[in-house]
Amino acid sequence: MWQLDILPTAQSVDSEQISNSTACVIDVLRATSVITTALANGATQVVAVATTDEALQYRRQNASGFLLGGERNADKIDGFDLDNSPLRYTPEVVAGKTIVLTTTNGTLALSKCRRCRQTLVASLLNTSATIEYLSQHSCDITIVCAGTEGRFSLEDALCAGMIADALRHRFRLTDFALAMAQMYNSACAELKHFASQGFHYQRLVQKGYAADIDFCFDTSKQLPVVVCEGETCRLG
């Protein structure tokens, strides 16, 4: 039986150790929600880069057809087109465009999974499609919670636990995956209320991003699978 593991933070990823896995990166608030939304709304691709400089360099090398998005300290980056709010990534804004995205935790997690067999991007917006996709896999799965500046973040772990819980009969869950599945299962009737106790959730509320949180916790959206090659994410 193949194994399903969950890692608590981007920082805890050992790229070599998970290179035989299919990885699934989760940063519910908000990077992977943004990526999922942008692609579902017609963006051609999302290119995740680690630094602001890399994003600005992309602009220097490309004439048009792209938008720079992302955040530092949860806020918009000077000179960028879009912040890290999924509400901005509407069909009118993103259709047919490449999005160059840099965020604090999500893009780090993605870059740590570069050597994996395959890498998915998941959020609460496309969990069902992700579960369906992963259930066909015949290899180990490593779900990477991005976390918040090196700390475990509740909302990522809930999304990871939701996936692990759904796949528990097809994969052998590690102790940490068992713990997250149990936590999700007991909190799923009031997911947002439970997550609202978390540090990063509360910081976003304080910064005025409550509407983003509402959007990111709307599990009814049922968006498609997102698959990455290197730093480039596309609909699966």
Added chain:
Amino acid sequence: MWQLDILPTAQSVDSEQISNSTACVIDVLRATSVITTALANGATQVVAVATTDEALQYRRQNASGFLLGGERNADKIDGFDLDNSPLRYTPEVVAGKTIVLTTTNGTLALSKCRRCRQTLVASLLNTSATIEYLSQHSCDITIVCAGTEGRFSLEDALCAGMIADALRHRFRLTDFALAMAQMYNSACAELKHFASQGFHYQRLVQKGYAADIDFCFDTSKQLPVVVCEGETCRLG
């Protein structure tokens, strides 16, 4: 409000970062269950050492009044008096004695907490007394799950979650402490059954230590608090 955090493994401890905390080390299967039991059964002190050599050196430097205990790969160490089974640490065997203990994960976790304001040792055998003791504290608390060779271990996390859940109104729980408290709370009606899915639990069963597990999960024992100074643990 003071903070209560939980760390998933001994390896994840940053000794400097937690030096202002009261630490509480947990290795349910079986080091901290052994320490708690030995002291409750009349051992004068338990000296936790990192290596087999340090334990044997203790023997060379001391004539009598002590016993060497511990494990490597869960089994008794050659030349030692006792293995890592709490069932061996009866009043007849340990009363009035110093126990010199070395184990794979538990003693490492203890040594990582050497700089903390104070360090407790907890197991499912003395959780109530530990909760009562910690509830009087006016400082940050860091619960350190020993884990199993660098991996998160379900039974340690359940014990940590039990303590966090009981202290949630007196301390601000970090995201990881919230997760563990929620997991414990939803599994507490069938604690042993839930823990039995864990890797280390199953390995001990395979190695013939099922009776030890029964002993370590008997939450009715209500043993006293254990406090450490450096590597030396005594009843609090």
